[in-house]
Amino acid sequence: MAIDFTLPPDVTEVRDRIRNFMQNEVTPTEERLRAGKDTQAWRPALTSLREKARAEGIWAPHMPAEWGGMGLGPVAMAFVSAECGRTQFGAYILNCHAPDEGNMHTLLHFGTPEQKERYLRPLVNGDCRSCFSMTEPDVAGSDPTALRTTAVEVDDGWVINGVKWFTSGARGARFAIVIACTDPDANPPQARNSAFFVECDNPGFHIIRDIETMAGRGNHCEIAYRDCKVPKDALFGGRGQGHRLGQVRLGPARLAHCMRWIGNAETALDMLVDRALKRELHGGVLADKQLIQLKMSESALELYQCKLMVLHSAYLIEKGLPFRNEVSMTKHHVANTLWRVIDRAIQVHGALGYSTDTALESMMKHARSARLVDGADEVHLSQIARHVIECFQTEGSVRNATGAELL
Numbered sequence: 370m371a372i373d374f375t376l377p378p379d380v381t382e383v384r385d386r387i388r389n390f391m392q393n394e395v396t397p398t399e400e401r402l403r404a405g406k407d408t409q410a411w412r413p414a415l416t417s418l419r420e421k422a423r424a425e426g427i428w429a430p431h432m433p434a435e436w437g438g439m440g441l442g443p444v445a446m447a448f449v450s451a452e453c454g455r456t457q458f459g460a461y462i463l464n465c466h467a468p469d470e471g472n473m474h475t476l477l478h479f480g481t482p483e484q485k486e487r488y489l490r491p492l493v494n495g496d497c498r499s500c501f502s503m504t505e506p507d508v509a510g511s512d513p514t515a516l517r518t519t520a521v522e523v524d525d526g527w528v529i530n531g532v533k534w535f536t537s538g539a540r541g542a543r544f545a546i547v548i549a550c551t552d553p554d555a556n557p558p559q560a561r562n563s564a565f566f567v568e569c570d571n572p573g574f575h576i577i578r579d580i581e582t583m584a585g586r587g588n589h590c591e592i593a594y595r596d597c598k599v600p601k602d603a604l605f606g607g608r609g610q611g612h613r614l615g616q617v618r619l620g621p622a623r624l625a626h627c628m629r630w631i632g633n634a635e636t637a638l639d640m641l642v643d644r645a646l647k648r649e650l651h652g653g654v655l656a657d658k659q660l661i662q663l664k665m666s667e668s669a670l671e672l673y674q675c676k677l678m679v680l681h682s683a684y685l686i687e688k689g690l691p692f693r694n695e696v697s698m699t700k701h702h703v704a705n706t707l708w709r710v711i712d713r714a715i716q717v718h719g720a721l722g723y724s725t726d727t728a729l730e731s732m733m734k735h736a737r738s739a740r741l742v743d744g745a746d747e748v749h750l751s752q753i754a755r756h757v758i759e760c761f762q763t764e765g766s767v768r769n770a771t772g773a774e775l776l
């Protein structure tokens with residue numbers, strides 16, 4: 370029997386340590402801060418929790434030990450991220466939050482030794498933050514071959530010009546990884562773009578605004594790169610490799626989001642059940658009603674699917690097997706499950722769910738972006754359909770398009 374769902378003891382141990390830390394340290398602090406409504410109190414509290422996490426050896430779990438991390442692979446990270454997702458800032462406190470987590474992975478795999486020292490080292494140490502600047506307001510983010518930001522080679526470096534938006538975490542970041550077009554005539558078009566490091570204090574780097582989203586200002590910035598000059602060694606991963614680098618980055622980064630979203634969705638289901646057990650009507654509680662039970666069972670079913678999909682995708686990445694199709698299916702399913710579970714929880718809370726008195730309002734606003742970031746729903750559905758057709762045409766069956774090497 371090749372499949373063994375028993376968790377290895379080291380994964381159980383790590384999960385329990387992180388769970389305890391989140392339950393005993395992070396959740397009570399967040400609850401206290403939320404109740405206090407003192408926005409100034411958050412930063413010092415989060416800094417102190419980060420120091421505590423580091424002292425307890427639960428720091429940068431996704432990074433190798435030689436870089437100061439815990440050296441966990443994607444499967445163990447699934448458990449860590451799900452625990453983080455049950456809190457608001459757990460991932461940041463452990464230094465494995467987006468977009469730094471994805472940027473660290475990318476640097477580890479594509480950075481030169483000098484780039485790693487300059488950018489990866491301080492990132493893993495928690496001495497700085499970073500951002501990833503690819504999407505533009507004037508062209509479809511779903512088709513990065515159309516990017517208009519250019520990087521032109523000059524004698525002693527490159528000059529970048531263009532406008533990006535939704536560069537998350539830009540304000541306060543030390544550097545951006547910018548994807549720009551270097552070779553507009555390249556064939557295939559995926560070879561048009563290259564990646565560059567741009568220091569955020571570069572005189573050509575201008576934050577235009579922190580975009581006001583439906584969830585408020587989340588440091589998703591619009592940025593103008595105006596004659597932004599960078600040295601030759603700012604090129605990251607080789608000329609024409611911008612698309613490839615983005616794809617490699619997005620596999621594990623998409624999955625990390627999914628793992629955290631599972632934690633969010635479970636929190637919403639906890640709230641749904643708690644409310645249903647307490648709300649009395651017609652001589653009983655809401656939880657007695659079959660229609661309300663249906664919301665619980667559908668949510669539980671979908672979350673179970675999410676967990677299995679995340680674990681299988683994590684396994685594929687960990688084993689170095691092709692993962693694109695499974696990660697697409699997982700990303701789509703988890704993002705939509707998150708949305709549905711929060712919606713059901715709001716419904717069960719009635720008017721209270723529609724108010725801003727519970728966390729559900731904020732959770733729903735944030736959850737809406739899950740169906741857009743890291744590839745919109747339709748992009749993943751198209752990829753899945755292409756793979757179904759390809760498998761049928763080449764293998765005579767869709768079997769491997771419905772979960773490679775599964776049943």
Ligand SMILES: Cc1cc2nc3c(=O)[nH]c(=O)nc-3n(C[C@H](O)[C@H](O)[C@H](O)COP(=O)(O)OP(=O)(O)OC[C@H]3O[C@@H](n4cnc5c(N)ncnc54)[C@H](O)[C@@H]3O)c2cc1C
Pocket residue numbers: 468501502503504505508509510511512534535536537538589738741742743744745746747748751
């Ligand atoms: C909260 C948030 C944070 C983000 N953070 C970052 C970041 O840090 N860095 C960064 O570079 N970008 C970031 N993004 C941008 C994100 O990656 C893009 O929004 C996404 O790639 C979609 O691009 P777009 O918004 O230009 O939509 P478009 O590409 O214009 O697509 C619009 C819609 O068209 C539909 N569509 C697209 N492709 C297809 C298709 N093949 N078939 C059918 N329909 C289709 C979808 O419904 C899609 O939502 C962030 C976005 C959000 C909302």
